[in-house]
Amino acid sequence: MKSLNIAYNPRIDQLRWLAALIVFLFHFHIEARGHGAPPLAGSWWGIVTEGQTGVGLFFTLSGFLFMQIAQHQKTIVYSDFLRNRILRIMPLFLVVFLLATSIGRDRFQPQDVLYLLTTNLGNSPTSASVVTGAAWCISLEFLFYLVFPFIARFTLEQGPRYLVRLLVLMLLFKLAAYGENGRSTLMYFSTFVGRFDQFLVGMLAATLYPRVQPWLERHAAWLAPLALFLAVANTALQARVAPFGDTHAPFWITWSLQESVVWAGVIVAWVSLRRALPGWLERALCHGGKVSFSFYLLHAAVIHTLGRTFGLPALTGNAAADTVLLGILVYALTWAIATLSYRTVEEPFLRMRRSYGVAEGVPRSSM
Incomplete structure (x- = not known):
């Protein structure tokens, strides 16, 4: 997906594809x-059995890309930034939310609409x-x-140490x-x-x-495979020590930080x-990266609907x-549906976006 605020880097889309x-x-x-497929034995399958780590890659990649844009633009116009973000995620997100409230019609309460902004908390309809989880x-x-x-803005003013202080606070929390x-x-x-x-x-x-960009570019041919291996090894560690099914493991206090540091290594190498x-x-x-948002939001619906309808067909025995x-x-099939969704729901709104930054030395009359 091409941004209006920074030169297009196909590697970012490829990482979105990987996360999805x-x-x-x-x-x-x-x-x-659930339909009788054999289990994946061994912690080295953690990249699949603990595949929620793909969400960690998404979050880390978002922070990386937006900070790159901020460094390029120097100043971000807040209203234009939010306008672009709303145009980017809200049309399809609203479709999925309405699908969720339709599925839960008989349990719906008017206050459930407020979950539109907090789908990660409580008993959200999604x-x-x-299908909509x-x-x-x-x-x-x-x-x-x-x-x-x-x-x-604060990072551009104070440097990386500002982000380090925030990370220390988050660890304390x-x-x-x-x-x-x-x-x-x-x-x-x-x-x-x-x-x-x-x-x-x-x-x-x-x-x-x-x-470190010049050094990374000289050595990326071996650093990228190494970083990907470390990401696989990291999920293997999680699968062995504290899988997602463990509801109260101390390992999870630092897990998201460790997970994102490893994914950050993959990002900068790739x-x-x-x-x-x-x-x-x-x-x-x-x-795949371009349609990854549709793919992510709709893939569970495709998987679950087909599983409920056909189970695990005996194709080979x-x-x-x-x-x-x-x-x-x-x-x-999910790829095809995501492409249809992207072109029908996402793309028309994406064409309504506009630049939200002000590059250094370029005046903006509305500021």
């Missing part, structure tokens, strides 16, 4: 297991159904948008909150306390990146990669092979 793929594999695995993180992302222009919530894992997973530091780590990575992938693969991954083949088919 990881979350897809996570939810497909859960659905397939959380009552697998992935929307939990969108209101949290929008919260980050609300405060980002201020944090970016995590420590204080642990003993106050008996389901702390879910708290760290889905709230400001557990996720804001990931956005901040992405911002910090963007502020430090220019200092965006530094100057060696082109095969043309067809570049185009495919960039398209081998359960493992059947699961892999079915995963490929479901992924392809």
